[in-house]
Structure formats: structure tokens, C-alpha cells
Amino acid sequence: MVVKIYVACHKPIYVPKHSLLVPIQVGAALCKDRFTGMIYDDTGDNISHHNRSYCELTAQYWAWKNDNADYYGFFHYRRYLSFNINKKMRPYVLANHPDERVLDKYGYDTFHIQDLIGGYDILVPIAEDMGASLFEYYKQSAYHHIEDLQLAAEILGDLFPEFTPYYRKYIHGTMMHPCNIYIMKRELFHEYCSWLFAILTEYDKRKGAANYTGEEARVNGYLAERLFGVYYTWLKDTGKVKALELQRIDFMLDSMKYFKRKVKYLIVPPNSRRTSLARKLREQLRK
Numbered sequence: 001m002v003v004k005i006y007v008a009c010h011k012p013i014y015v016p017k018h019s020l021l022v023p024i025q026v027g028a029a030l031c032k033d034r035f036t037g038m039i040y041d042d043t044g045d046n047i048s049h050h051n052r053s054y055c056e057l058t059a060q061y062w063a064w065k066n067d068n069a070d071y072y073g074f075f076h077y078r079r080y081l082s083f084n085i086n087k088k089m090r091p092y093v094l095a096n097h098p099d100e101r102v103l104d105k106y107g108y109d110t111f112h113i114q115d116l117i118g119g120y121d122i123l124v125p126i127a128e129d130m131g132a133s134l135f136e137y138y139k140q141s142a143y144h145h146i147e148d149l150q151l152a153a154e155i156l157g158d159l160f161p162e163f164t165p166y167y168r169k170y171i172h173g174t175m176m177h178p179c180n181i182y183i184m185k186r187e188l189f190h191e192y193c194s195w196l197f198a199i200l201t202e203y204d205k206r207k208g209a210a211n212y213t214g215e216e217a218r219v220n221g222y223l224a225e226r227l228f229g230v231y232y233t234w235l236k237d238t239g240k241v242k243a244l245e246l247q248r249i250d251f252m253l254d255s256m257k258y259f260k261r262k263v264k265y266l267i268v269p270p271n272s273r274r275t276s277l278a279r280k281l282r283e284q285l286r287k
Helices: 048-054 057-066 100-105 110-117 134-140 145-157 160-169 188-205 213-235 255-267 273-286
Strands: 003-009 021-025 070-075 079-081 092-095 122-125 181-183 243-246 248-251
Touching: 003 057, 048 057, 048 079, 048 213, 057 070, 057 188, 057 213, 070 188, 092 255, 122 213, 134 145, 134 160, 134 213, 145 160, 145 188, 160 213, 181 188, 188 213, 213 243, 213 273
Parallel strands: 003 021, 003 070, 092 248, 122 243
Antiparallel strands: 070 079, 070 181, 079 248, 122 181
16 A cells, blocks of 8 residues: 655755655745755646645645555645544644654554554544634634635535535534645545645636735635535535544744743643633633
């Protein structure tokens, strides 16, 4: 069984050496440097030149069009999945740097991972409670424009109307499967990519990111993060797959930021009653 887990990197970064991890430089077509020890998303059939709006999706597109595996996985250089299935109380854990010691802690034995993955069609991050509907959360998030999400919903209705009820269920709920990270069986991955990129291509035709700059321009990545949850909701509710939800590992590469985030994590754990109360307090203070 061939498992490839691509780790999307937009800058030179250390990716631990592991038989299943494949570091890939994203946006390589826009960068004058080639990062050592990686593959590049600007070879073969690719959308590398759209990386500013598609973000890590340029790696997913590249794998879809150019590589062959039984299972395809996608991580970020700062976000992995944990394969330690005994620790699943919170949606994520924090670590300072991705290294071999951390991988050992979170179940990165090759045979264990292959055995675990082989029992499922899809593996995703545990849902995180955002404290508001995902529609409202998108609306309130910096650099996000709600009309983009509304346009994506309109396109979904035009191209794949059978998904509209699952869009409504997911987007009007508070639980989010974030970060565009997952592992999928080959057939499912190809079906998902055909669906996702059809929607995003139509979005580009109707509007696109041409008038956006900076963080706003990452709109296709933002939309895909929500569309993934819609697709996963459809898969689950229609009983089409056997799925497993895993903790993600969030790496804080800056030691001071890691320390501050760790303190916050301990005081106000994600998906806890304290988190809900803290969000409500912030909302009251804004009024």
C-alpha cells in the first residue's frame, strides 16, 4: 500500500525525515529559489502560479494530476495530524517544532500509520467548536469577505445542487474541520478534487481574487477550507465512507508565541466550556 502525505511548504523549513512524508514547495512558479529536499508544484500539470489565491491547494492539485498513491494526505509545515489514537480529548495539541521526537510522541511509526490508514476511507482533523456558526465566523474573520462564501454557495447550487442541504447543515453549525488537511483513499481523493476544483474554477470565472491583495487574496484557500467540511458532511450523512477523526498537531515555531499559546491552551482548552464562556465574554465587551 502506497501512502503519500504531502507537507506543503511556502518557505524553507525543516520537515522531519519520514518514509510517508513528502515535502512539497508550493508556489514554486512564483519563487526564484528551489527549496532543497522537496518536490515542486510547478512541474507537470499544475496551478502553481495561482498559489497566492489557492494556497496549499496547489499541492493538492499537483498530486491529483501528477502522482499516484493508494492514499493521499495533506499537511502544512505547521500543522500535522497525530496518529496517537489514545489522545483525542481536544481537537489539537501544541508543539514547538516538527522533529523526530515529536513524531515519535504522536504515533509516527510507519507500520502503525499504514495499518491505521488502511482501515478507513478518510481521516480528518477532529472538529473544532468555533463558538459561532461557520457563516458568522467567516463573516467576522479578518481578510474574509462573506460575499465570497455566498457566491461559493450559489455555484455549489448550480453545479452540485444535491450538496446544498449539506452546505446549510455544515455552514450554519459551529463545528469546523479546519486547515485543508486530511488523508483520503485514492478513488475518493480524485472524486473530491474533481468536485472542489470545479467549484473554485467557476468562482474564478465569476469573480476571482484579482481585486484582492495580501491576505485577502488567499480566498480560494479560505473557501476550500469550508467546502471540505461540506463534502465531509455529505460523505458521513450518506454513509458513503468509513471515517476516522484525529487530533491535529499545531506547531508554534516561535518559542515565545509557543509559550503564550501553551499557557492559553492550558487555561482555556479548545472545545471546552471555558472556551465558550470566554468567547461570550469577548462578544459582550465588543457591544
